[in-house]
Amino acid sequence: MRTAIWVTATVTIVLTACAPGVQRQDSGRSDTSDAPRQSRTLVMASRYEPASLASKPLRESGSGVSSTTRLFNAELDFEDGRAGTRPYLAEALPQLNSDSWRVFPDGRMETTYRLRPNATWHDGTLLSAEDFVFAWQVFTAPALAAPAGPPVDQMEEPYDGRRAEQLMSEAGFGKDRDGFFASGAGDRFGIEVWTHTSPQYEKEIAILADSWQRAGFEIKPTILSAAALRDNQLRSSFPALYIASSSRLESFATASIPTPANRWTGSNRGGWVSSEYDRLWQAFNATLDGSQRIGQMVQMLKLLSDEVPSLVLYYNPSIAAHLAVLQGPDSASLNTDVWNIHEWELR
Secondary structure: OOOEEEEOOOOOOOOEOEEEOOOOOOOOOOOOOOOOOOOOOOOOOOOOOOOOOOOOOOOOOOOOOHHHHHHHEOOOEEEOOOOOEEEOOEOOOOOOOEOOEEEOOOOOEEEEEEEOOOEEEOOOOEOOHHHHHHHHHHHOOOOOOOOOOOEOOOOOOOOOHHHHHHHHHHOOOEEOOOOOEEOOOOOEOEEEEEEEOOHHHHHHHHHHHHHHHHHOOEEEEEEEOHHHHOOHHHHOOOOOEEOOOOOEHHHHOHHHOOOHHHOOOOOOOOOOOOHHHHHHHHHHHHOOOHHHHHHHHHHHHHHHHHHOOOOOOOOOOOOOOOOOOEEOOOOOOOOOOOOOHHHOEEO
């Protein structure tokens, strides 16, 4: 008998450290050799050490690496290199308007996932619905729960130094003899800028500080250590600007503001509040129609563009190189290059 698990529309269930068993298909070639295959080791290099190997950490703790989370975690489904969703631990994806995906008149939703019968943990123990129930209990515990959300595209604004000078003048700041904006009393308009420790981030903040200082802003850069990245309360107390690697739609919801009540796990570290954005975000999560969801996303992005709680500086290209003996990596992937790592083979 196959086991089913039911989840609601507002729940994200994640199971770590398990993977479905792989059943090899007959290639049509006869192999009379009973000798065991030689074990080989695949060595992968990452540009920095991830703070956690979990796809959904109990506490946000710095930057994650998609390749390591894919290696050490298995979920009901996964996103392939063309932004399509494929079943993984589940036999199939729920289908709308069927017994596997039902929407009720009161707005609740029920989805049913049937687990692969041969899915096991790393020690060979069969995977069951009870494992998901336990994971659900852990991640919904008030003392442990952490938010998660989908990725977000954002909009860029043109750089205009003359416009910046005009706005600063309207605010009562002119340039002093050194070319920095200062008040009538001579106090400079200083800006603290925080970023993470790494060669790339440190080069980035140096470039930004140089550009802003040439425009007339006195910049005070701060490089957070690796230990500081694990201090969510500290990261939520930056005084002016915080340069991060990415943002998500949920990152700007009021419910994601870090507080002592949620153990500083929220991702809206700037504390931006917009009742209209919250309304759109809640509607986005309760809407199934794709075109309506796109419209809601456009409205949210317009709010972000108008009120600027966050601003995209650039897009970071990702390069993945491997030896020819490794077969399987998807070099044309639109997202992570290890989405199909369960199919890779060393030859």
